[in-house]
Each structure stands twice: as C-alpha cells, then as structure tokens.
Amino acid sequence: MATHAQKVVTGLRSNWTFKETDSSEEWLETAQFPTNIHLDLIKHNKIPDPFFERNELKVGWVAEKFWTYRTVFKSPDASAASYLAFDGLDTYATVFLNGKEILKSDNMFISHRIDVSTLLSKDGGENELLINFEPALERAKAIRDAHPEHFWKCWNGDTARLAVRKAQYHFGWDWGGVYITCGPWRDIRLESYSARLSDLVAAVSLTDDNKQATVKVTAHVDSPADAKIAASAKVVVSITGARGISDSTVSLESTAEIEADGTSVATFKIDDPALWWPHGYGKANLYTITAQLLGPNNTVIDTVTKKTGLRKAEVIQETDKHGKSFYFRINGIDVYCGGSDWIPADNFTPRVTKEKYRDWLELMVHGNQAMIRVWGGGIFEEDIFYDLCDELGLLVWQDFLFGCGNYPAFPDILKSVEIESRQNVIRLRHHPSIVIYAGNNEDYQLQETFGLTYDYEDKNPDNWLKTNFPARYIYEKILPDIMAEDGNGVFYHPGSPWGDGKITSDKTVGDMHQWNVWHGTQEKYQIFEHLGGRFNSEFGMEGFPHIQTIDSFLSPNSSERYQQSSTVDFHNKADGHERRIATYLVENFRTVEDFEGFIHLSQLVQSEALAYGYRGWRRQWGDSRRCGGALVWQLNDCWPGISWAIVDYYLRKKPAYYTIARALRPLGVGIQREHWDWSVTHARPLPKTKWESWVTSSNLDSVRGKVEVRFISISTGKDLAEPLVQEDLEIVPNGTTDKVFIGEVDNVEKEPHVLSITLWVDGKVVARDVDWPQPLKYHSFEDRGLNIRFDLPEKADGKKRDAQGKIVITVEKPLKGLVWEERTGVRVSDSAIDVVPGEEVVVDVFGLLKGEKELSWRYLGM
Structure with a gap:
C-alpha cells in the first residue's frame, strides 16, 4: 500500500524568461506571470504601446512569430507522484520538460495536468520547463484552407478564427483592435500527491417556503493508478455560515467513506437558511464548504474550500398574452434583470488585477444593475x-x-469543445451568481442571414452534422448534455438570441438582440420600447469617451485632436460609425464644431437612447412580465476606444451610466409623450400629443408616495398649468403603477414645454424624470440661469476617497444633460442630469475636499 503524503503545491511564477524561438538574442525577463507576449515585449520596449495612436498596425508582426517561454525550478522533496498543472496556454503550445515533450495544446480554454514523476531530476535538482508557441492565425488559416467543404462565414475578424479555440475578440471586433496574443496566460503549478480532492460541488435544494435547505456535497477524489486510496481513507466535509450572515449561522460536519468511483457524499439539512439574494433583494449570504481528505491515522492529505450560496434560480417561460415569458425568479421572487453585457476588460487580460475586477463590478452595484x-x-x-x-x-x-x-464541427474540434466546456462548467458550478448558460452569441442570427440549413423539427443530431450549419450539434447536443450531467441545475439556453426555434427577431419568445437602433433599419431611438422582446439581452448606442481618454492615445498637441481625424476614426472599429453617429446626432441635436462639445453631444445621444430603452422596458415588467430584463451592449471596453461602452477602458463613466442607474432605481418614475416622427411629417407638428406617466418598483412591499407632474416652459421656465398631484399613491410592489397621470399636450396653443414628474416617499424625493418635446434640436437651451454650489468637507475622516460632500443645483429654466467631469479619485452619485426650476437637486460627491479644484461641467446649449 502506498504512503499517503500530504499534497504539496509549488507555484511556478518566478524565473520566467522569453525570446523569439529561433532568435539568437538573449533571454529576457517576463513582465509578470501569468503573462502574454505583448506585455513582455512592451516591458523591454521591443514594441510601442499597442493602444497609442495607430500602433496596432506596428505590432501586428508579433502574431506572425514563434515565441518560447522558459523557467527553471527545483524538484520537490516528495515521494509522491508529481504533476505539472497548466491552467491555460494561449494557444498552440508544445511543452518540454528537461528536453522531453510532455504536452501539445491547441485550445487556450483547456487546462492540463501531466504526470512528470519520472521526468523530474532527483534529490531536489533543477528542471527546465520550455513552452513553444506557434502563430495562431497561421495555424487557423491552414485548417480553414484544408476544409473548403465548410461554409466559412463570420461577422468580425478573419474567418479563420472559427477554426481555433482562442478568444475570438483577439482577431478584431467592431469595438476592438487585432491583437493576436500568445503565452502562458494562466497559472502553472507543480503538484505532488498520493491522492487529492479534484473537485467539490454542492447541490442545493430548497423547500417551497425556503425554510429548509438540503445541501448535497460531493467530493471527488483523484489518485494515481499505483497509489490507490486505502480503505481507511475518508473525507470530512464541513459547512459554516460566512460573509453576509448576521443572524443565521451554521456549523455542520459529516464524515463519509470514499466510494469505488472516487466520490464521497455528505448531505446536510439547514433550517432557516440564510439565502443568497441578488443585491437589492437581500444579502448575498455565502456559506463556506470545506473538505478534508484523510488517510491512515487521520492524517490530512488534501484540503479544498469553496464558498457557495443557497438559492433557487429559475427561468420562467410560460405562455401568456404576449407570447411566452422569459424572466428570472430567484428564491421564488421575480427579479427584473436590468444590467450590462461584459467583454474582456483588456486585450491583454493577464494584466487585469483583482482590484480592477472589483472596481468594474462595484460599478454595477452603484449603478443599480442586477445582471452581467x-x-x-x-x-x-x-x-x-x-x-x-x-x-x-x-x-x-x-x-x-x-x-x-x-x-465547423470536425471530430477533433468537437472533442476539444467538449473538454473545454465541461472543464469550465465544472470549475464554475459552485457559484450561486451564475443563473444561465447560453450556447453562443448570434450564431443563429448568422445562420438566418446566410440561409444556412436549419430544420428545428429535425431532432436527429447526426443529421445536423451533415448540414452547412453543423455547429447546431454543439449548441443543441454537446452543451445541453454537459449541462445536464455537470451543470448543477443551472438553466441552459441554446443561444443568444434564441426563441424555441423561431426567428431570432421574434419579440414574443426567448431573448433578442435589438440592433435596429444603430445597426439594421436605424430606427429613431425614441421608439426603443416598441422594438423590444421578452428579454433584451443586447441593444446599444455609441458614445465617445471623455476627452482625457481620447488624449491618452494622441500625442501632445496632436493635429489629430478632432472628431473626424484618422486616429480618432482608427479607435472606432464599428462599421459605418461616422454616418451612424452623424445620423443620430443631426436628427436630434444642433451640431457643434468644437471637439469637446461634439463629445458631449455624442454622449447625450447615447444617454438619451438608452434612457428610452431602459425606462420603457422596465415599465413593461409590470405588464405580465412582458419584458424580463434589458442588458446594454456594453458595460466596458478592452482598450481606449470609441464604442457602445457606458464606462470606458480607464473606468471613466459616460453619462449613459448614470441614466441607466436612475432608470433602475428601486423606485423610479417615467413620463413620456407618444412618439411623433418629425422626419416623416416634415416637421409638421401634431395638433395634440398624448402623454403618460408611471411609477416602477422593485420593492417587495407596497409603498405609498406623493407624485407630482408639472408643465414648464422651456423658454421662460414658468409653469404653464397647475401641477397634477396625487398625495397618497399606493405603489405596486415589484411591478409598475401604470398611467398615474395621462393627458394631452396641445401643440398649437401651448409653447414648447417639458413634462416633469417627481416622486416623494416619506417627504423625500426618491425619483425624477423629465420628458422633452422631440427632437431637442428644435429648442434653444441658452441662458438657463444655472447655479451650482459645492459644499465640501475641510478634511477626510479616514480615506480621502470616502470623504463626502454635496453639489447643490438650481436653475431658472429647464436644463438638459448636466454632465460632470470624470476625475480620477472623485466619484459623483449622479450625472447627465435634467433640472427644472423650483427644485433643488443635490448630488453626493466623494473624494473632493474644500480648496481643491471643483469639478467642471457641461450642459446642452452651454
């Protein structure tokens, strides 16, 4: 019987060097580890900053070369078997240990574990680990060219990207450049053990009343063939209350034998469990699950700890008056999923720190967003x-x-995809936050666009592989099978968008990507609410980032510092962006020539467009869950570019970020006139225009509040009629209190005016909204009588970033789009604000002290 030694893990993060494979140049230190080739070349000034000006064109050669990484490490002092664990190699990699090939990899998403027991030097000697990386695009093109029978079509990037299991955005997208990376992009470790805990999964079920949770914990034990676990070995599993739990704690332990299949199961019953809730609905309570693998004499061989949450997540798809619903229910509570789409936070992901991830995701919470x-x-x-x-x-x-x-669905690709997908589902299945997997992004839309064969009624997977759309086999066979076997009960959706085999633009079923604002038919953004479906998982509008971000990729005093320059255009990868931005700008706003004024207008276009979408679709939540959620394309950028992002690469928030945050407040209000298409009617106004107002709530209890609607002249700031007031309105919980007030605007006798709605609860203003006659270009916004007062603390009690002051704003005439400067280290609670006379708007400001330069601002017509 083998000796059961404690597992020993040695991280291989030091002593790494690199060079071009066939070069005679010296080995150079890597910039960090994990890493990729661009980061390492930047460190040694071998390439210029890839994001500056048009340097993307100057660094393309990097992807055409072969690169080698090398490190030296000592053998462990262990009698147990030793393994090299690779969490991710990007992408075509051949690995050598002490001169012997041990691994070939062609998928950057797959991890590897190689037994190197017999290859390590003896008695703590040194070992050389060498990794050769081949050009990914060259290899991918060879695969594509070898298979002319496949219908190679894609949107964005070279079609050869379809042949390689590598992050597809590396080949270029309509918001980012072509930076084809390679290198050891995730951790590498040396592990020595006679046995280990390879996985720990907790299957959670709740009673209907949420009063009891059953947690079935399965520990997976792995041991080398020549070192089988002794009959006396066992697994001890414990579960304890963790972060977020204040009044409900638990500490339970169970000991279970190891079954013949290498699993050990412990089941726990928890009364009155502290549930995991989405923010805004309760605490995100987490439990800690720890498993110990014990050998003879109860010696600890290995320990694994994971945090998980006790929750029930459902996607509700039921036939109703609007078609078939699509929304999320967590622990029995319907949750409106307002949020964002996420792309990688950098073209060179190894340099995204844990702190930066936190900064990004805390933006979601501050912005009242529920889903990413x-x-x-x-x-x-x-x-x-x-x-x-x-x-x-x-x-x-x-x-x-x-x-x-x-x-393509060649046998070797299918095998690689299955390994990749199963590994990552298993890696992530303990996370309570993950509530849905989707099979792909827009591949069914591409199938429709190019008329590829798709017979939804044909349920024979073997037939799918014979069509010119063979990837259906991946989305409707391989992936659902993996989710059923290893997905821990998380819902699977074949694609995004997808609607039970119906055309992907069907608004009555599934989710949809609504791109007929910006792309497609380029509809007016004022009708966004009428274009949506049951769940709007993509939609958006471009907006320029702040001037500091533009300046980050321009030389000082550059002649390219204007909105139509080649360098600025180069940093906007969207097809036809010039005409699309121009179209939406000239349709809605008076154009300006100065650069910063243009930036502000483009940001207001984005802000206004997304306001119409979020506001209208959240209202529909109360109409039999007609819209289950809205996810803007996109939260973030991977480089300093011009895109649909609502926060730029440097985490500078665009005005749209704040607009969305207001629309997704726990209590919100909306007021809106019916759409009048001024282009079609040649600017001839309707005699009368209907308008409606409403209140939205994600609170689970009924709330009472006061609602007031005012009618205020744009030109004079005077009220044109008595306000409409409801003093004690009962607000529907988790839904919409619709048509609080409705009416008509007389466009002949009444001068142009705004409709302003305000909601008070317990005497405090909790929500505002202002509706403006469209388009805004028909109105003058000069001389608004704006008064801004900064009330700032003298000093910081604690960290400066938390020092809180306030900005008090009043106007004499209605003001549109007051946007603050986005300064590093300073945060405001609101921006892109509309202000009306007679109201004092207070904005919290953090990180700014008295005596420091106050934030600058800009508003429409300034």
Missing part, C-alpha cells in the same frame, strides 16, 4: 470575477465561447 452577461467572443472569466459576483449579489449570464460565426 459574459459575452461569448471573450473568455470564461477569472475565478475572482465570479467570486466578486457572488459577494456583490450580481446575477451572471454566461455564454459559451462562440460568437458571430458558422463554426
């Missing part, structure tokens, strides 16, 4: 991403990694 969708053209994110979503109470929609393409 990890998009299928990027990566399965780092563990810290999902850990933070668990902690912060953010719901995660996770795509599998296929995007905008007709993917």
Whole structure:
C-alpha cells in the first residue's frame, strides 16, 4: 500500500524568461506571470504601446512569430507522484520538460495536468520547463484552407478564427483592435500527491417556503493508478455560515467513506437558511464548504474550500398574452434583470488585477444593475470575477465561447469543445451568481442571414452534422448534455438570441438582440420600447469617451485632436460609425464644431437612447412580465476606444451610466409623450400629443408616495398649468403603477414645454424624470440661469476617497444633460442630469475636499 503524503503545491511564477524561438538574442525577463507576449515585449520596449495612436498596425508582426517561454525550478522533496498543472496556454503550445515533450495544446480554454514523476531530476535538482508557441492565425488559416467543404462565414475578424479555440475578440471586433496574443496566460503549478480532492460541488435544494435547505456535497477524489486510496481513507466535509450572515449561522460536519468511483457524499439539512439574494433583494449570504481528505491515522492529505450560496434560480417561460415569458425568479421572487453585457476588460487580460475586477463590478452595484452577461467572443472569466459576483449579489449570464460565426464541427474540434466546456462548467458550478448558460452569441442570427440549413423539427443530431450549419450539434447536443450531467441545475439556453426555434427577431419568445437602433433599419431611438422582446439581452448606442481618454492615445498637441481625424476614426472599429453617429446626432441635436462639445453631444445621444430603452422596458415588467430584463451592449471596453461602452477602458463613466442607474432605481418614475416622427411629417407638428406617466418598483412591499407632474416652459421656465398631484399613491410592489397621470399636450396653443414628474416617499424625493418635446434640436437651451454650489468637507475622516460632500443645483429654466467631469479619485452619485426650476437637486460627491479644484461641467446649449 502506498504512503499517503500530504499534497504539496509549488507555484511556478518566478524565473520566467522569453525570446523569439529561433532568435539568437538573449533571454529576457517576463513582465509578470501569468503573462502574454505583448506585455513582455512592451516591458523591454521591443514594441510601442499597442493602444497609442495607430500602433496596432506596428505590432501586428508579433502574431506572425514563434515565441518560447522558459523557467527553471527545483524538484520537490516528495515521494509522491508529481504533476505539472497548466491552467491555460494561449494557444498552440508544445511543452518540454528537461528536453522531453510532455504536452501539445491547441485550445487556450483547456487546462492540463501531466504526470512528470519520472521526468523530474532527483534529490531536489533543477528542471527546465520550455513552452513553444506557434502563430495562431497561421495555424487557423491552414485548417480553414484544408476544409473548403465548410461554409466559412463570420461577422468580425478573419474567418479563420472559427477554426481555433482562442478568444475570438483577439482577431478584431467592431469595438476592438487585432491583437493576436500568445503565452502562458494562466497559472502553472507543480503538484505532488498520493491522492487529492479534484473537485467539490454542492447541490442545493430548497423547500417551497425556503425554510429548509438540503445541501448535497460531493467530493471527488483523484489518485494515481499505483497509489490507490486505502480503505481507511475518508473525507470530512464541513459547512459554516460566512460573509453576509448576521443572524443565521451554521456549523455542520459529516464524515463519509470514499466510494469505488472516487466520490464521497455528505448531505446536510439547514433550517432557516440564510439565502443568497441578488443585491437589492437581500444579502448575498455565502456559506463556506470545506473538505478534508484523510488517510491512515487521520492524517490530512488534501484540503479544498469553496464558498457557495443557497438559492433557487429559475427561468420562467410560460405562455401568456404576449407570447411566452422569459424572466428570472430567484428564491421564488421575480427579479427584473436590468444590467450590462461584459467583454474582456483588456486585450491583454493577464494584466487585469483583482482590484480592477472589483472596481468594474462595484460599478454595477452603484449603478443599480442586477445582471452581467459574459459575452461569448471573450473568455470564461477569472475565478475572482465570479467570486466578486457572488459577494456583490450580481446575477451572471454566461455564454459559451462562440460568437458571430458558422463554426465547423470536425471530430477533433468537437472533442476539444467538449473538454473545454465541461472543464469550465465544472470549475464554475459552485457559484450561486451564475443563473444561465447560453450556447453562443448570434450564431443563429448568422445562420438566418446566410440561409444556412436549419430544420428545428429535425431532432436527429447526426443529421445536423451533415448540414452547412453543423455547429447546431454543439449548441443543441454537446452543451445541453454537459449541462445536464455537470451543470448543477443551472438553466441552459441554446443561444443568444434564441426563441424555441423561431426567428431570432421574434419579440414574443426567448431573448433578442435589438440592433435596429444603430445597426439594421436605424430606427429613431425614441421608439426603443416598441422594438423590444421578452428579454433584451443586447441593444446599444455609441458614445465617445471623455476627452482625457481620447488624449491618452494622441500625442501632445496632436493635429489629430478632432472628431473626424484618422486616429480618432482608427479607435472606432464599428462599421459605418461616422454616418451612424452623424445620423443620430443631426436628427436630434444642433451640431457643434468644437471637439469637446461634439463629445458631449455624442454622449447625450447615447444617454438619451438608452434612457428610452431602459425606462420603457422596465415599465413593461409590470405588464405580465412582458419584458424580463434589458442588458446594454456594453458595460466596458478592452482598450481606449470609441464604442457602445457606458464606462470606458480607464473606468471613466459616460453619462449613459448614470441614466441607466436612475432608470433602475428601486423606485423610479417615467413620463413620456407618444412618439411623433418629425422626419416623416416634415416637421409638421401634431395638433395634440398624448402623454403618460408611471411609477416602477422593485420593492417587495407596497409603498405609498406623493407624485407630482408639472408643465414648464422651456423658454421662460414658468409653469404653464397647475401641477397634477396625487398625495397618497399606493405603489405596486415589484411591478409598475401604470398611467398615474395621462393627458394631452396641445401643440398649437401651448409653447414648447417639458413634462416633469417627481416622486416623494416619506417627504423625500426618491425619483425624477423629465420628458422633452422631440427632437431637442428644435429648442434653444441658452441662458438657463444655472447655479451650482459645492459644499465640501475641510478634511477626510479616514480615506480621502470616502470623504463626502454635496453639489447643490438650481436653475431658472429647464436644463438638459448636466454632465460632470470624470476625475480620477472623485466619484459623483449622479450625472447627465435634467433640472427644472423650483427644485433643488443635490448630488453626493466623494473624494473632493474644500480648496481643491471643483469639478467642471457641461450642459446642452452651454
């Protein structure tokens, strides 16, 4: 019987060097570890900053070369078997240990574990680990060219990307450049053990009343073939209350024998469990589960600890008057999923720190967003991403990694995809935040666009492989099978968008990507609410980032510092962006020539467009869950560019971020005139225009409040009629109190005016909204009588970033789009604000002290 030694883990993060494979140049130290080739070349000034000006064109050669990474490490002092564990190699990699090939990898999403017991030097001697990386695009093109029978079509990037299991955005997208990376992008370790705990999964079930949870914990034990676990070995599993739990703690322990299949099962019953809730609905309570693998004499061989949450997550799809619903129910509570789509936070992901991940995801919480969708053209994110979503109470929609393409289904690719997908589902299945997986991003839309064969009624998977859309086999066979076997009960959706085999633009079923604002038919954004479906998982509008971000990729005093320059255009990868931005700008606003004024207008276009979408779709939540959620494309950027992001690469918030935050407040109000298409009617006004107002709530209890609607002249600031007031309105919980006031605007006799609605609860203003006659270009916004007062603390009690002051705003005439400067280290609670006379608007400001330069601002017509 083998000796059961304690597991020993040695991280291989030091002594790494690199060079071009066939070069005679010296080995150079890597910039960090994990790493990739661009980061290392930047460190040694071998390439210029890839994000500056048009340097993307100057660094393309990097992807055409072969690169080698090398480290030296000592053998462990252990009699147990030794393994090299690779969490991720990007992408075509051949690994050598002490001169012997031990691994070939062609998928950056797959992890590997190689037995190197007989290859390590003896008695603590040194070992050389060498990894050769081949050009991914060259290899991918060879695969594509070898298979002319496949219909190679994609949107964004070279079609060869479809042949390689690598982050698809590396090949270029309509919001990011072409940076084809390689290198050891995730951790590498040396592990020595006679046995280990390879996985720990907790299956949670709740009684209907949530009063008791059953937690079935399965520990998976792995041991080398020549070191089988002794009959006396066992697993001890404990579960304890953890972060977020104040009045409900638990500490339970169970000892279970190891079964013949290498599993050990412990089941716990927890009364009155502290449930995991999305933020805004309760605490994101987490429990800690620990498993210890014990050998003879109860010696601890290995320990694994994971945090998980006790929750029940459902996607509700029921036939109703609008078609078939699609919304999320958590622990029996319907949750409106307002949120964002997420792309990788950098073209060079190894440099995204844990602190930066926290900064990004805390923006979601501050912005009242409930769900983040990890998009299928990027990566399965780092563990810290999902850990933070668990902690912060953010719901995660996770795509599998296929995007905008007709993917091949050759046998070797299918095998690789199955390994990749199963590994990552298993890695992530303990996270309570993940509530849905989708098979791909827009691949069914591409199938429709190019007329590829798809017979929804044909349920024979073997037939699918014979069509010119063979990837259906992945989305409707491989992935659902994996989810059924290893998905821990998380809902699976074949694609995004997807609607039970109906056309992907069907508004009555499933989710949809609504791109007929910006792309497609380029509809007026004022009708966004009429374009949505049961769940709007993508929609958006471009907006420029702040001037500091533009300046980050321009030389000082650059002649390119204007909105139509080639460098600025180069940093906007969207097809036809010039005409699309121009169209929406000239349709709605008076144009300006100065650069910063143009930036402000583009941001207001984005802000206004998203306001119409979020406001209208959240209102529909109260109409039999007609709209279950809205996820803007996109939260973030991977470089300093011009895109649909609502927060730029440097975490500078665009005005749209604040607009969305207001629309998703626990209590919100809306007021809106019916749409009048001024282009079609040649600017001839309607005699009368209907308008409606409403209150939205995500509170689970009924609230009473006061609602007031005012009618205020744009030109004079005077009220044109007596306000409409309801002193004691009962607000419907978790829904919409619709048509609080309705009416008509007389466009002939009444001068142009805004409709302003305010909601008070317990004497405090909790929500405002202002409706403006469209388009805004027809009105003058000069001389608003704006008064701004900064009330700032003298000093910080504690960290300066937490020092809180306030900005008090009043106007004499209605003001549109007051946007603050976004300064590093300073945070405001609201921006992109509309202000009306007679109201004092107070904005909290953090990190700014008396005597420091006050924030600058800009508003429409300034």
